[in-house]
Amino acid sequence: MNEIATEITWTVLGSSSGIPSPTRNCSGYLLRFSDSLTLFDCGSGVTRAFLQRGFEPDCLENVFISHTHADHISDLPLLVQLLYNLKRTKPLYLYLPQEAITSFASFLSACYLFREKFSFDLRLRPIKEIQSPENGNISVRTILNTHLSKAATQIKEFDYPNRMECYSFLITLQDRVRVLYSADIGSLVDIAPYLGALDLLVLETFHIDLGQLEQSLQANPAKRVLLTHYTDQDRKELENYIAHSLHRQCLYLAEDGMTVNLGTADIAST
Numbered sequence: 001m002n003e004i005a006t007e008i009t010w011t012v013l014g015s016s017s018g019i020p021s022p023t024r025n026c027s028g029y030l031l032r033f034s035d036s037l038t039l040f041d042c043g044s045g046v047t048r049a050f051l052q053r054g055f056e057p058d059c060l061e062n063v064f065i066s067h068t069h070a071d072h073i074s075d076l077p078l079l080v081q082l083l084y085n086l087k088r089t090k091p092l093y094l095y096l097p098q099e100a101i102t103s104f105a106s107f108l109s110a111c112y113l114f115r116e117k118f119s120f121d122l123r124l125r126p127i128k129e130i131q132s133p134e135n136g137n138i139s140v141r142t143i144l145n146t147h148l149s150k151a152a153t154q155i156k157e158f159d160y161p162n163r164m165e166c167y168s169f170l171i172t173l174q175d176r177v178r179v180l181y182s183a184d185i186g187s188l189v190d191i192a193p194y195l196g197a198l199d200l201l202v203l204e205t206f207h208i209d210l211g212q213l214e215q216s217l218q219a220n221p222a223k224r225v226l227l228t229h230y231t232d233q234d235r236k237e238l239e240n241y242i243a244h245s246l247h248r249q250c251l252y253l254a255e256d257g258m259t260v261n262l263g264t265a266d267i268a269s270t
C-alpha cells in the first residue's frame, strides 16, 4: 500500500451576500480532498461557477446547506438537474436543515425533477447537531447559530412552522486540518467557542462587527481568515479594515474563484 499526497483546497464559488452582485455569485464554497468534493451552500451562480472552474461533477459527494435563505440555496435544484442530466450513478449526500427536507423534496417534483427517475440516489439527510459525511476522511461538526432568531416574532404572529435552523460548520480533515465556515450568523458570539487553532476561518461579514472581529482575532488567532458574504458597497470598508488590522497578515477578502491551499492529504492507495 502506498501513500499518495494530494492537495486539500477550499475554493470560493460565490462571495456575495444576500444582495446579489452584478459581478459575484451568491454563497458557495467547495472543499477538495483528494478526488472528493464537498460543497457548502449553493446560492445563485454556484453551479455555473463549479463548471467554469473545471471541477468534475461526478467527484461531488456531499452538499451541506447552512440555511434556506435564497442566497444559500437558490441554485440547488439546478445542481441536481445537472447531475440528473449527466446520468450520474454515484449517490449524493445532501445535508439540509431538518425543516427544509420535506419542502425541498416537494420543490424538486415541482421542478419536474422526479427522484424515482434519477439514475443516482439523492440521499437527503437532516443536519443534526453533530454530523459527519458517511463516506470519507472529512468530519463536519454542525453548530446551530442565531442567524434566523430575529424571525421569531413573525413566525409566532403568522403561525409558520419554521424552526429558525441555521448552521455553521467546523470541518476537520484527517484529524489535523481545521476549517470553520461560519455561513450566516447572528454575531461572532455564535461561533466564539470554536475559533481556536483554525487553519482557515471563512467568515461572513454581513452580520458581524469588525471591531469585535479584531478583538476576537487577538484572543484566537487563526492561520488564515477569509472575509466573505459582502456587498459591493461594503468592499471598500473591508479593504480598509484589512489594511489597518493588527492581523492583516492573515486576513484576505474573498473573491469568486479564489482558492486557498490547506496543505496535503495522505491518501492510502493499493
Ligand SMILES: [Zn+2]
Binding pocket: 017, 018, 027, 069, 071, 072, 184, 229
Ligand atoms: Zn446569506
Ligand SMILES: [Zn+2]
Binding pocket: 018, 067, 069, 147, 184
Ligand atoms: Zn441568511
